[in-house]
Amino acid sequence: MTSLSSGTPARAEAQATGALGRAVVEVRGLRMNYGTTEVLRGVDLTVRRGEVVALLGPNGAGKTTTIEILEGFRRRSDGEVSVLGTDPDRGDERWRARLGVVLQSWRDHARWRVRELVDHFGRFYAPYSEEGRTRPADTDRLLEVLGLTEHAGKRVEDLSGGQRRRVDVALGVVGRPELLFLDEPTAGLDPRARRDFHELIHRLVDEEDTTVLLTTHDLDEAEKLADRILILAGGRIVADGSAEQLTALVERESEVAWTVDGARHLHTTGSPARHVAELYRVHGDAVANLRVTRPSLEEVYLDMVRHHESGAAERAAAEFGKEIR
């Protein structure tokens, strides 16, 4: 594997020692209104150095708005925001040089050649090297890590969707960022390109000491990519934890289904084991086709998304919050 740096990955260190890294992103009471529409109603979140954090939520929940505020591309209505120790509204070029940005959809520079493009944007970072972080990354090595070496001479417009997305990532990390924002990184990619992309992000994070904040509307992607998942719904963060933690938090009652003498039965209960024991005590071997289902995080999440999309955003968020705590 080609490494871009020789620095010790803070992520591995933090995971080994269990110590919390310093906060790279801190958001308190973030609010955003468009006219009379409140998109964000008091978002609190923290991202620590070396973490990969996914901001998960249905379409229209305000994920992109949040990330654009953090990137310094949008002015917030209210709240405190600090990104790498700086308020994004007042971030200067030196601050910008420490960030990497991969936005949702790009179709720019269609006629540029891949290597030419990556090299061009790398040049802007040259005056912003820091100790232990020489900027920019070497173009050819970066292309190699991203599997783009064989496409280096191709025009961007001739690339496949997955290759194009890797070019976007190359441009996002060519300045060797301390913090990388990825907005819906795999939207529109086929499953294989998607898996390759996930591997790629893991490699970059492990080798480059880069903290990542990504948005996605796909729980599966969040589980695969992130150390920690923040669920954004109804303009607030309604859940925060690793996939395992979130799963454990789901308290919805389990479903017990069975048939006795050909008749099907269904019962919802908080203590399925006791119910099953009771069934056997009463019916003995007449119980057939027994099935106990505990709703997964995914089902709870999808329910929330369905409610959200049917317009009851706030109610959906509140219910989800109840179920998960």
Place this chain on the structure above:
Amino acid sequence: MNTKADAVRAGLSRGLIEIKASLSNPAELLSGYLLMPAIFITIVFLLGDGEGEAGATAGSFVMVGGITMLLVMLGTATVTQVLGSEREDGTLLRARCVPDGMVGYAVAKTAHLAGMAALCLALMIVPGLLLVDGFALRGAVEVFTLLWVCALSLLALAPIGAITGALMSNPRIAVSVSMMPGIALVLSSGVMIPLEIMPDWVQAAVKVFPVYWSGVGLQSALMPAEYAAAELGGAWQLTRAAGVLALWAVAGFAVAQRVLRRAARHTSGSRVQEAREKAMKRGY
């Protein structure tokens, strides 16, 4: 270390890459560089029955009209088109994502426009000098006049194109919006059609705008000496031309800077996405 120097150099190389790309695209080469010279030299030959001095004057008048037209198209339509479409497709936003990216972008666009203008003008002027009677650069003074008139005209016109490109959300409509007044001015400012046949108020009004003065400067540089002496009134007119063009340039840049800053601030990923969806719905 000066961080801006890297951005300026990166911008210059971007300008060069973009010019090369436009030259290697046959459609763009034809419509952007070769079409206008071909049209105007053809017009000269179609009109070209007039013998002697009158013919020479007519031929060079048409060529100068062509050059003025070219400057107007470059300064308004081309600038609007490039800026509008790059705002829409995310190029401008990409520049915002890197440190000093906007410095690099501005340098690149200036270099791109200057380089493209130099090429276009050469393609128009050199064949004209070889093929059209009376169209000539008589000496070093005229060469100098030609250079500063072209440069100052572009400086006066480009901010207008930039402002339109930055303000209009649909780049394709913006191009026509910025081109229309330019063409109207070319037609009414005595560079294509003699000014004498225009109503008095038009004759007075066009002197406020840059196109008339570009025409005056180019005519004095490229038309036969007798015409220049009779019609243009010598050095005084050139000084006024320089003054009016410079004034437009300064005022234009002041406004354009503010408008462009605003446009750049207001560009973000979701807005680029919106623009893309709108464009797809419209189908153009």
